Amino acid sequence: MLRTRSTASSSSGTSGARVASPRRPLSSRRRRELRDAYLFLAPGFLLFALTILYPIVRAFQISLFHWAIAPGAASAFVGLANYAHALHDPVFWRALGNTGFYMAITVPTQIALGLAAAVLLDARMPARGLYRTLYYLPVVTSWVVVSLVFRYLFITDGGLVNWVLHDNLHLISRNINWLGARWTAMLVLGILGTWKGIGWSMVIFLAALQGVPRVLHEAAAVDGARAWARFRAVSLPAIRPVVAFVTVILVIGGFNVFISVFLVTNGGPFDQTQVLLTYMYREAFSFLDFGYGSAISFILTLIVFALALVQLRLFRRPAGAS
């Protein structure tokens, strides 16, 4: 009987050493296992704790103060006042809405298109390496260049997109003022984000699809399954942990969108396209309210964390299924 991958691993479990023993003093084997575990963990985790976790704690501390930047200046402790301020701030809510919208556009699209690209590229064909490199190209192109180009593509009078839609295909009666209004501008930003990110998820899916043993595909083919059915029955379940990973990361990335918005609209016009991070950046670095900026970023973290929990639960395999 073929032992398929789907029952050998799960998104949260482990296929580690079998320890079935009841409460007994630790065997030397178990002690070795613990020692090994911590030894493997220690170097990386210590660096991680120092350079990331400790600053996070300090950043949280800043959010509880009306923080004064100059060293030596006294900061006033305000408790959760910065957080309360955010909840009453209309620009904060608008930024939250924009960020959610951006995420809704970019995440499913990147997963679907990235997966499609990976499946198409996961085959022996001429110039396969070249195609893969070309698909990855947007990911490595600098944000400055890309934002500028997109801004020019979507200019109201004279931009390429309106030229195609209005002058050529006659799909619209008047030139759309893409970057002048909230939702059209967010749509442009979403397109930009998706365009730039497809190559990223493609790379991961490609790597994951390699792990699906050919034997399984052949077995399914022998059973008469056509390509799509094979994909659904074999590939998808096998790459499930990776799809979970990609989804979680893309949601985090979607909520953390910053540089494209900063360069294309800078939250404009008039704060219509602020996203959480551009708003936070302005409050902290332009207006010097670091306590408030920090509070905004932790609210963001909380939301993303809640979403991640939901996602991981959705991706958790029901016991016994395959």
Add this chain to the structure above:
Amino acid sequence: MRTPRLMLALAALLVAAGLATSAAAQGSKTTITFWDAYSSDGPEVKQLETVIIPAFEKANPDITVKDVTIPYNDLHQKLITAVAGAQLPDLVRSDIIWVPELANLGVLAPLDKDMPAFKSYSSAVFPGPLATNYWKGHYYGLPLDTNTRIWVYDPATLKSLGLSGPPQTFAQLESMSAEAKKQGVYLYAESGTGGWNILPWIWSNGGRLTNASYTKATGYLNGPKSVAAVQMLVNLYKAGEMPNIIVNANGGLGTYDGINQHKYDATLDGPWAFAIFSSSYPKATLAGSLVPAGPGGSVSVVGGEDIVLTQQSRHKAAALTFLRFMLGTFAQRQMAEAGQMPVIKSSEGWLPSIHPYYATYLKQIATARPRTPTPKWTQIDQVLTNDIAKAFQGSETVQQALDDAAHKIDGLLQ
């Protein structure tokens, strides 16, 4: 008995070495660090690093100047982080609008106290730029380079419209805009509703943003003269005589492209417009004229950079020597040739010979005013931008918009 003698010898050696190095240290150079935001392939940084600094170091052999160029869009962020981490350099070429903010943080040295002969330098520079360094009773820097906005236009377009010259008064602005519209051209294009964009009009009409001591906006920003100035612009916009980039800079045709394509005739801009046009639009012609005058005269807005000394500098004397050098005629003239308008009054004699358009800028800067010197300027500017835009978009009347703005600005000026 050998060991103690050995140790004595070693000790003697160490003391001698210590004395030698400290003697060397006394004769060794002081290095001062200077942060600026010139672009790396531009003429300014070349002048600074190949002409000005070598000349200074020759005249002051015990001082070395280390020039650090930082991308302009990121200089403010880097300054703030440096404040938090106490990593500021000795001198900074800071945008004028950041000086009150930095002074308020306590990181700048008050030059009127710490700089010997400060008065001789402060009286040698234009008053408008000097005022940008003032905060709570002290001057925290000196101007380094300045600029202002003048009426920059294409004479060829004007001619094709049948107009004899650029508007000199508000009345002419209105009549010429109407005339231009009939032929499908926008006479005047403005790309925003912030202080930099709107204040010249308010001031030229005799209005003000705040009272003289910069503590209150209500009664000034929403006073009748200020309202009338903004109303004039709103009327132009509503009549279709100004392009919509004033509320939609991102998606529309920019001022330079518009002027080049003869869709716009003019805008208000600084001296860099001439440099950009000559290099990017060689076929276009550009000329300058004073901002159209209203009842308050022709009053424009001051831009530019100040040079500031940080409190944490450990070489204040050396840094001040360099600061004085940068304000001397030699350095100011070298930078003028690189496109940086000087701040010393004596430049009126030789500046127009470098570029003729400087003559108009000199005239304009004599009466130009700074934006409100306050640490909260960036927030005030955001309020102006957002609220004045509502008047243009029609969701509020000009009076309502300015009332709102003045009220919010009052809070920020506290």
Add this chain to the structure above:
Amino acid sequence: MVVGNRRQRRALLGARMLLLSAGVVVLLVPFVYMLATSFKPNTMVLEIPLKFFPRHPTAANYIQAWTSNQFGRYFLNSLIVATATTTAAVLLSAMMAFAFARFRFPGRGLLFGLVLIALMVPTMMMLIPQFLLARHLMLLNSLSGLIVFYTGGNLALNTFLLRSFFQDIPFELEEAMVVDGASSWTRFWRLILPLSRPGLATAAIFTFLASWDEFTWALTIINDPGKYTLPIAIALFQGQHATSWGLVFAASAVAIAPVLILFAIFQRQFVAGITSGAVKA
């Protein structure tokens, strides 16, 4: 995965390539525009409407970008930092991922949870605390300061990624080694790592790109122009009132080259056949 008869395969291949080519065209538009503009004479304003092909192509921008200031030096700095970071981050992450995927130990859930949470906090808010920390550690104004913090910053994502890949490797293969008394390090080095080359290649590509492109931290801690990295060099071409776009585009094109080369090399790891046949009834 090639199954089915010859004609089917040919048709499938044709369809694949057609779809892929359509996708490539859409994806490449901005990149082509960037390349085209980099070969146009330098200008501070871009023409509207966009013109895709230069009338008089010139390599002047590339020459000027490379010879301006210390561009070659910045390139080298970025190369050193990115290579060191990638090596360290991938190795440390693989070790952590191995621990999380293969061992059960008290605190595993909590520690992994901390890794995940760190991913969710916006890096911008950590800037000042990290700056103060770097000052304490005397890592300011140094390439080491970049390497240390870049490595730390890439650990979370890579650990999460590699853990997923390691979990996909069936334990049977290691079981034999465990029974034979092989040490954990041997299992890790001799079995897990070779089997997860696609995952490691992915982590390496991402880490290299992230440290190659990183701007904010480099700008914050480096005060010595000789130690600037490439993203700062490119930003320096942008001026206060005008930007030399031709130079920016040329410099950006040059900056892309090493990452693309690395990708082209590493993507060969995305090749099937490593584990196929190893799992049998």
